[in-house]
Amino acid sequence: MACGGDDNKLSLDSIRDSLIRQEDTIIFNIIERIKYPTNPTLYKQPCSVNIPDFSGSLFQYLFQQTEVLQSKVGRYLSPEENPFFSNNLPDSIIPPTKCTPVLHPAAESVNVNEKILDVYINQILPLFCKEADDGNFATTAACDIHLLQALSRRIHYGKFVAEVKFRDCTDEYKPLILAKDRDALMKLLTFEAVEEMVKKRVAKKAMAFGQEVTLNDSTAKEVKCKVDPTLVSRLYDEWVMPLTKLVEVEYLLRRLD
Numbered sequence: 001m002a003c004g005g006d007d008n009k010l011s012l013d014s015i016r017d018s019l020i021r022q023e024d025t026i027i028f029n030i031i032e033r034i035k036y037p038t039n040p041t042l043y044k045q046p047c048s049v050n051i052p053d054f055s056g057s058l059f060q061y062l063f064q065q066t067e068v069l070q071s072k073v074g075r076y077l078s079p080e081e082n083p084f085f086s087n088n089l090p091d092s093i094i095p096p097t098k099c100t101p102v103l104h105p106a107a108e109s110v111n112v113n114e115k116i117l118d119v120y121i122n123q124i125l126p127l128f129c130k131e132a133d134d135g136n137f138a139t140t141a142a143c144d145i146h147l148l149q150a151l152s153r154r155i156h157y158g159k160f161v162a163e164v165k166f167r168d169c170t171d172e173y174k175p176l177i178l179a180k181d182r183d184a185l186m187k188l189l190t191f192e193a194v195e196e197m198v199k200k201r202v203a204k205k206a207m208a209f210g211q212e213v214t215l216n217d218s219t220a221k222e223v224k225c226k227v228d229p230t231l232v233s234r235l236y237d238e239w240v241m242p243l244t245k246l247v248e249v250e251y252l253l254r255r256l257d
C-alpha cells in the first residue's frame with residue numbers, strides 16, 4: 001500500500017482485506033508472547049543493570065536499539081511503519097523506492113505509538129499473561145517487539161482507511177474537516193456492523209490458531225486453546241479498533257492542510 005501507482009487498487013475492500021490478513025499476524029504473535037509471564041522487571045525504570053548513557057527500562061533499550069538498526073535498513077521509509085522511539089533515528093542506508101505516495105504528506109505527523117505502548121504494558125499484558133517474572137527477558141522482549149510492531153502497523157493502517165474514505169466521500173468529509181468536528185468525523189467513519197464482524201472473526205481465528213494439533217483425532221478430548229478467544233475479541237473491541245479510529249480522525253483533520 002506504500003505506492004499508489006495503480007489508484008484503482010486503492011479501495012476500502014482491498015484495505016479491509018489487508019486488515020484481515022494482519023489479524024493472523026497479531027494472533028500468532030499473541031500466542032508467542034503469552035508463553036511467558038508478564039515479566040515486570042523488563043519494563044522497570046531505571047533497569048537493574050547499568051547501561052551506559054541510558055536511564056530507561058531494559059525493554060526500552062532493546063526496542064530502541066532494534067529500531068535504530070531497522071531504521072538504517074529502511075524500515076521507516078515505508079508509510080506503513082511508524083517508529084515507537086522517533087528521536088534521533090539514523091537515516092536509511094538504503095535509498096527510498098520511487099513511487100507515487102498514497103497518503104497526504106501530513107500522515108507522517110500521525111503517530112499514536114506512545115498510547116499503544118502504554119496500554120500494552122499496563123493493560124494488555126496483565127490481561128493476557130500470568131503475573132510473574134521468569135527471567136526470560138530477552139526472549140520476552142523479542143516477542144513484545146514483534147507484537148507491538150504488528151499492532152502498530154494495524155492501527156496506523158487507519159491512515160489508508162481514512163484516505164480511501166475521504167476520496168470516496170469527499171463532499172461528506174470536507175465540511176467536517178473544515179469545522180474540525182472530531183465527533184462528527186468519528187461518527188461518519190464508524191461502521192458498527194463491520195466492527196461486530198471483526199470481533200467475531202478474531203475470536204474464531206484465535207480458537208482455530210490456538211488449537212493443539214495431534215495426529216490422533218479419535219479420542220474426544222476437551223479442546224484446549226493456547227489463547228482465550230474472548231480476550232482477543234476484547235483486545236480488538238477496547239484498543240485496536242478505537243485506536244485505529246483515532247488514527248483515522250487525526251489523519252482526516254490534517255487531510256486538507
Ligand SMILES: O=C(O)C(=O)C[C@]1(C(=O)O)C=C[C@@H](O)C=C1
Nearest residue numbers: 161189190191192194195241244
Ligand atoms: O473498515 C473500516 O471502515 C474501518 O474504519 C476499520 C475499522 C477497524 O478498525 O476494524 C474501524 C472503524 C470502523 O467502524 C470499522 C472497522
